[in-house]
Amino acid sequence: MAFFRRLLASLSRDNRGNVLAIVGAALVPLTIMIGSGIDLSRAYMAKSKMQSACDSASLAARRVLLNDTLTTSVETTGKEFFGFNFPQGLYGTAAFTPTVTKPSAGVIRVAANTTIPTVVMKLFGFGSLPVAVTCDASLNFVNTDIVLVLDVTGSMANDLNGTPKIEALQDAVLALYDELAPVQTQLESQGLRLRYGIVPYSSTVNVGRLLYAKDPSYIRSSVTIPSRVANFNADVYTPQTPTSSGSWEYASGSYTSSACQSWVESSSTTGGGPAPTATTVTRYQGTSSSSGYSQSNDWGYSGASDTSGTYRSCRRWKVVETTTYATGSQKAFSSWTYQQTTYDLSNYITPTGTMTYATSGAGTVPAPGGTYNLRQLAASGTGTSTSTATWNGCIEERDTTTSIDGGTSLTIPSGAKDLDINLIPSSDATRWRPMVPDLIYTRSGGTTSQTSTNSTTTSGWILNYGYSQGYWACPTEARRLAVWDRTSLDTYLTGLQTVGGTYHDIGMIWGARMVSTGGAFGDACTYYNSMPCNRHVIFMTDGQQTAYCNVYTAYGVEQNDMRVTGSGSCTDQLIRHEQRFRMACNAAKNLGASVWVIGFDTALNSNLSGCASSSEQADTASNRTALIAKFQQIGNKIGALRLTQ
Incomplete structure (x- = not known):
């Protein structure tokens, strides 16, 4: 004991070699610090890579989520994207299985938990570090306005694989509604909105009542149309009071009783005329007081030359009624x-x-x-x-110009009031005309007048849809942008009429008007409740553009009104309407709307595919199932995907 006390006292007086001891003692915590830094850096890199994989997985899974239903396809997609971006065992991580869930409407959540082994820290009893990530993805919906421009021409009544095409369209629109219903609920809970407008079109559109309700001055009260005047x-010639005169007529020695009766009761005869020349009616009877034949008075009458035997004289009373006429x-x-x-x-x-x-x-x-x-x-x-x-309620378009001749220009001429989407009516040239099919009568193309003397002739056609001619059509009334419930939308879609020919230009013109923030309605929004608005036009057709010369459409009867061609021959009318369609599509996109185009049971030509905002937004559907899927996909893509966690 005394020895150790003397050693410690000696060490306290001699400090040579202390540094070595201190350094040795410090190596332990220093090693722990350096080792933990290395291991934590590896764990951080693993977590960062996993987070990136998680984000891509949630976005991919949300993109395939339909009808807000978590399906096996959604889960598989999420897990596949996770595994592609973070393969099992990367950075030495332990095996794990990501989970894909739907914690709330419209939201997909991906989560993963694993561990990463340590290199240095395991020397001190820390064999692994936990690594966990989670991420949510939803569609970035803000206020959203969707205008559906729907082809409801006669061909939409045709069966396709056993189902009328119009019914397939109804199902597809409802599928779009169902796809967006959870988002609509979310928006409403935040004071925002998702609205739909609908424009059924054929050779015209039914928007007249909507325009009149907005402002009666938007509709012309006077129109000039192909018709007829009497x-x-x-x-x-007005008949005057007729005068009558009577006299006996005699036949002697030649009549039997029956022959005499036939002679006496001869049919009446007419004469004179036509007016203003006097007319006569001559009647025959037995006597001056009796119209019937009397054998005792008329056959073998008293004073006759033959009063007995089989053949006797006969007489009858002749009455002549004369009518004169006055004019003025x-x-x-x-x-x-x-x-x-x-x-x-x-x-x-x-x-x-x-x-x-x-x-x-x-x-x-x-x-x-x-x-x-x-x-x-x-x-x-x-x-x-x-x-x-x-x-x-169907309309003729307002004034236009014949200078749109089928070229490539997308610049709308000043005279084309029909294509000026935001022009508010202020004169008859800028007002819409009510359709008046009951007053329409055509004449030969290019003529100014024709004459007929038949009081009932139509000299061409009276253009009444539903009769054998069928030369005019009026589709179901359009609907302005509004928040819909599913029942109301279903009822409206069920009532769609399939009539008329395919005028894509009039459909897109009114699709643009409905999605505009200005113009006659000005229904669409740039901001609502301080939040921006997205605007979309979904254009669906089952056919190519048509243009008729002798049919009553939104541009009148071209062979007589000559508003588009300036000629009653209509030789280049189709290419003129196609150019109008291109101009209307361009106008809609210039308004800031995103345009989607679907060809149902028809190919998309360059006009139709070029109408879409991008090539990815133009596609075809060959049957009902494909059409429903296409509307669902559009609903899924209308909002931009974003990470919410």
Whole structure:
């Protein structure tokens, strides 16, 4: 014991070699610090790589999520993307299986937990370090406006693999709605919104009532159309009170009783005329007081030359009724003139308004007569055949120009008021015309007038859809942007009518108007509740552009109105409408809308595919299943994918 006390006292007085001891003692914690840094760096790199893999996995899985349903396909996609970006065993990590879940509507969550072995720290009892990641992905939906421009032409009623194409379209639109329903709920909970507008189109669109409700001055109250006027210039001859005179007629020595009866009861005869020449009616009877045959009075009558035997003299009473005619108080139909005719429609376009019009040249008008359009004739004629019509809501487009000749320019000429999407009506040139199919009568192309003297002839066609001619069509009324519930949307889609020919230009013109923040409606938004708005047009068709010369469309009857071609021959009308379609597509995209194009049971030509905002946004669907999938995919892609955690 005394020895150790002397050693320690000696060491305290002599400090040579202390540094070595101190360094030796410090090596242990220093080694721990350096080793933990190395191992933690490896763990950090592994976690960073895993996080990147997690992010890509959640985004990929969210992209294939349909109907907000977590399926095996969604889980498999997420796990495959995770494994591709972070293979098992990377950095020496222990085996693990990522999990894919749906914690809330529209959100996909991917999580993974593993460990990474240590190199240095295991010397001190730390054999591994934990590594865990989690990430959420959703679609970055903000306020969203979607305008559906839907081809509802007659071909959409055709069966495709046993299902009418219009029914497949209805199912596809509902599939789009179902795909976006969770997002719609999320947006509404945050004071935002998802809205749909719908434009069914064929050879025109049904938007007239919507325009009138917005502002009655948007609709013309007077139109000039291919129709006919009735010329009432023929004199009407009014019969005066007829006069009668009677006398005996005799036949002697040649009649049996039956032959005498036949002679006496001969049919009446007419004579004279036509008016104003007097007319006569001659009648025969037994006596001056009896119209029937009397054998005792008429066969072998008293004083006759033959009063007995088989053959006797015969007599009958002859009555002549004479009618004379006067003129001056009325005029009758003389001819139809088929020409451009102006009509006042101020009552017809009102919500409860109707229109009475003449259907033939029957009846008379007061002298001195003259020329009457069909509405004037119905109001002025006596005994005139008439009918009553109510506006169906379909429109003729406002004024345009014939300078759009089928070229490649996408610049809209100043005269093309129909293609000026945001132009608010301020004159008849910029107002829309109500369609009046009941008043439409065509004439030969390029002519200014034609005449017919038949009071009932149509000289061409009266253009009534539903009759054998079928030369005009009015689709179901469009709907402005609004928040829909599924039942209301289903009811509307079920009521879609399939009528008419394919005018892509009129469909896209009104799709652009519906998705615009300005113009007649100005329904779409740039911001709503301080949040931005995304706008989309989904254009679906089952056919190529058509253009008719003798059909009543949104541009009138081209062979007579000549608004697009300037010529009644219509030889280049189709390429002119195709150029209008390209201009309308370009206008929609210039408004900031994203355009999607779907060809259903039809190929996409360059006009249709070029209408889409990108090549990825133009595609075809060959059947009902493919069409539903295409609408679902669009719904899935309309919002930008983003990581939320």
